[in-house]
Amino acid sequence: MKRIPLVDLRAQYRLLERDIRHALRVIFSDMKLFLGENVKAFEKEFAAFCGVPYAIGVGSGTEALHFALRSLGVGEGDRVITVPFTFIGTVEAILQAGAKPIFVDIDPFSHTIDSSKVEEKITKKTKAIIPVHLYGQPCEMAPLLRLSKKYGVPILEDAAQAHGAMENGEKVGSIGKAGCFSFYYAKNLGAYGEGGMVVTRDKRIAERIRLLRNHGAATKYAHILPGFNGRLDEIQAAVLRIKLRRLSQWNALRRQHAGRYREAFADLPIALPAEGAQKYHVYHLFVIRTRKRDALRKYLLDRDIETGVHYPIPLHLQQALRAFRFHRGDFPESERAASEVLSLPIYPELTSNDQGRIIRGVRRFFKKW
Numbered sequence: 050m051k052r053i054p055l056v057d058l059r060a061q062y063r064l065l066e067r068d069i070r071h072a073l074r075v076i077f078s079d080m081k082l083f084l085g086e087n088v089k090a091f092e093k094e095f096a097a098f099c100g101v102p103y104a105i106g107v108g109s110g111t112e113a114l115h116f117a118l119r120s121l122g123v124g125e126g127d128r129v130i131t132v133p134f135t136f137i138g139t140v141e142a143i144l145q146a147g148a149k150p151i152f153v154d155i156d157p158f159s160h161t162i163d164s165s166k167v168e169e170k171i172t173k174k175t176k177a178i179i180p181v182h183l184y185g186q187p188c189e190m191a192p193l194l195r196l197s198k199k200y201g202v203p204i205l206e207d208a209a210q211a212h213g214a215m216e217n218g219e220k221v222g223s224i225g226k227a228g229c230f231s232f233y234y235a236k237n238l239g240a241y242g243e244g245g246m247v248v249t250r251d252k253r254i255a256e257r258i259r260l261l262r263n264h265g266a267a268t269k270y271a272h273i274l275p276g277f278n279g280r281l282d283e284i285q286a287a288v289l290r291i292k293l294r295r296l297s298q299w300n301a302l303r304r305q306h307a308g309r310y311r312e313a314f315a316d317l318p319i320a321l322p323a324e325g326a327q328k329y330h331v332y333h334l335f336v337i338r339t340r341k342r343d344a345l346r347k348y349l350l351d352r353d354i355e356t357g358v359h360y361p362i363p364l365h366l367q368q369a370l371r372a373f374r375f376h377r378g379d380f381p382e383s384e385r386a387a388s389e390v391l392s393l394p395i396y397p398e399l400t401s402n403d404q405g406r407i408i409r410g411v412r413r414f415f416k417k418w
C-alpha cells in the first residue's frame with residue numbers, strides 16, 4: 050500500500066513547476082541572487098497580503114523573531130513572555146537577543162497562550178510578549194492587547210505556523226507591534242530552502258530590521274551598527290511569490306479537509322482542534338488529542354500512515370534550557386498536551402482517497418479499544 054506522508058509537496062510542485070522553472074531561469078540569467086527584484090516584490094506582496102505597510106524578508110522564522118526583538122530594543126537582562134509549548138525557535142530568538150524567556154502555560158483547548166495568566170508574570174523587566182498562533186489557530190489577542198497598553202509592553206506575534214489566519218477579519222501578524230513568519234518548507238507558505246519575514250506598521254522597526262539583516266549596512270560597506278547575515282535570497286523569494294498567489298485557496302482547502310476530519314471523528318473519544326468564534330484557523334496542522342496517542346500513532350504507521358507530534362517535550366523540560374532550572378509540573382497543561390497531541394496528515398493536495406484511509410484507520414483503532 051502507498052505510504053501517506055505527514056506532508057507531501059510533490060503534487061504542489063507539479064502544479065507550479067512551469068512557473069518556478071521560468072522564474073529560476075530568469076534569476077540564473079541575471080545572476081542577481083540577493084536583495085534583488087524578487088525579494089523587493091515579495092516583500093510588497095506579502096505586506097499587502099497581511100494588510101500592513103512594511104514587510105522585511107529574512108533568512109528564517111527564528112531570525113525574524115530575533116531581529117524583531119532587537120528592533121524593539123530587547124537586550125541583555127530583559128525578559129520576554131511566551132509559552133513553553135511551541136517550536137524552540139521562538140525561545141532561541143529570545144536567547145539570541147540576550148533576554149530571558151518567562152513562560153506562561155497554554156490554554157488546553159486552543160493550545161495557545163492562556164491570556165488570564167499573563168499579567169501576573171509582567172514586571173519592570175518585561176520588554177515583549179510573544180503569543181504563538183500554534184497549528185494555524187489565532188491566539189486570543191484582545192486581552193493581550195489590553196495588557197500591552199496597560200504596561201507599555203509590545204506584542205510580537207509568532208505567526209510562523211499561521212500565514213493567512215485571521216481573528217475578527219484581521220490577518221495574524223498585523224495585530225501586534227510586529228509579526229514574524231517562517232517559510233520552512235512544510236509551512237502553509239513554504240520555500241525550497243529557508244526563509245522568514247517580519248511584518249509591521251512601524252516604519253522605525255522596519256528600517257532597523259533592514260539594517261540588522263544585512264550586516265548593519267545602509268549602503269554597501271557603510272555599517273551603521275553590528276548586524277547579521279540574515280537576508281532572504283532571490284531564489285526563495287521567487288518561489289514564494291509564485292506560491293503566495295495560491296495561498297488563500299490552499300488555506301481554504303486545508304479548512305475543507307479539517308471539516309471532513311471533524312465530521313468523521315465527532316463520535317470518537319478524542320479532542321478535536323478548537324476553532325474559536327471569529328477565528329479563521331488555517332490548519333497548518335490538524336492536531337487531535339488522546340491518552341492513547343502513542344498506540345494510535347503506531348497503529349497508523351503499521352498501516353503506512355505517517356503522523357507527527359508537535360511537540361513531544363515542552364521547552365521548559367528541554368536540556369537546552371536547563372540553566373533556567375524549570376521543573377516537571379511547572380506548566381502542567383503544556384506537559385499534558387505534549388503527551389497527548391497527534392498531528393494527522395493535512396495539506397491542500399491530500400486526496401479524498403488518502404483522507405478516507407486515514408479516517409478509517411483512526412476509526413478502526415478506536416473500535417478495537
Ligand SMILES: Cc1ncc(COP(=O)(O)O)c(C=O)c1O
Pocket residue numbers: 109110111112135136138139181183207209210230231232233244245
Ligand atoms: C511556532 C514557530 N516559531 C518559530 C519557528 C522558526 O522558524 P524557522 O524554522 O523558519 O527558523 C517555527 C518553525 O519552524 C515555528 O513553528
